[in-house]
Amino acid sequence: MIYEPEQLGQSRNDLADRLRELRKQAGLTGDRLARRCNMSQSQISKFETGRKTPRLLDVERILRALDAPPEVLADVLTLARIANTEWQDKRSSWRRGLEKRQAELATLEADSNEIRYFLPGMITGLLAIPEYIRASLTHSPGDISKTVARKLERQAVLYDKSKHFTFLLTEQAVRWEIVPGPAMAVQIDRLVSLSRLPHVRLGVVPAGPAAPRGPMNTFTIYDDRLVTVENFTGRIVFREFRDIAEHRNIFNQFEQAALLGDSARKQLSQWAETYRVDL
Structure with a gap:
């Protein structure tokens, strides 16, 4: 994976936007998604607003709870890995x-x-x-x-x-x-x-x-x-x-x-x- 400096700065916001978008597309509230992932609703909210950067394991749990297709899973996990790099x-x-x-x-x-x-x-x-x-x-x-x-x-x-x-x-x-x-x-x-x-x-x-x-x-x-x-x-x-x-x-x-x-x-x-x- 090639890390571009500008990617490392923007990726956290991009990841937050993508997670929020996928949840809405699945027709789930933050509370319902949190229960599916065995997380708190406040944790999901922090991930979706960019106040906290989720680990790859967190992102995997969220995407599987959303039944994300393999190509989306791969794309978002790549974004998550960049977001965890500075x-x-x-x-x-x-x-x-x-x-x-x-x-x-x-x-x-x-x-x-x-x-x-x-x-x-x-x-x-x-x-x-x-x-x-x-x-x-x-x-x-x-x-x-x-x-x-x-x-x-x-x-x-x-x-x-x-x-x-x-x-x-x-x-x-x-x-x-x-x-x-x-x-x-x-x-x-x-x-x-x-x-x-x-x-x-x-x-x-x-x-x-x-x-x-x-x-x-x-x-x-x-x-x-x-x-x-x-x-x-x-x-x-x-x-x-x-x-x-x-x-x-x-x-x-x-x-x-x-x-x-x-x-x-x-x-x-x-x-x-x-x-x-x-x-």
Whole structure:
């Protein structure tokens, strides 16, 4: 399926209009449809007014209750999948201010109990030392000092024992030398230190034998409710359960190929030593 940015913005309203139209064509009131679907009438109303985006399972239940023909079922389910996907372009984030993006991420982290990070390219801000954070923002426009401060403030969430974090990093992510060697050693030492927190699980995937599939994009899974996938020009937010399940499957494959616990710490310490040679 090809996602066009303009589709992602309009599809929620289109889905609401389509569901309302199909119900009326079937000659059903919202209350009668709700009873057929074992839903509340207020839930049907929110779906039809666009105040709430239904999941694919919700849409399937509604369409089957309406006896929708197969071609309508396929068309509306495609629309529903697009409606559960959001495109956030990087330039819009820049215009709004990078520190606002940090506030959004802090909210996501505060509202989540289990967060999984797949990091094929570089170390994420939650794990980074100040020098590394500043170096990672050199491509960003304007004054980055507030963004650096907000990223460092967000790191406090790592010490919330009610949450569980899993970070999977490829060797490329750990060893990409975006700061001088001495700072790289400190950065990798920080990874080792954080891996000892009882609610933080950190794994590394060394270069070598082929992994189960090529590491393509950075992505983060927040509980089982959404996934954010990043590329050079922005990020896609998936809320549809099948997309979330697919990313969980990818994550699990790399987790099985990763070094974890003491094995990961031993490998990280060896990499850190390579940056201490000239100290």
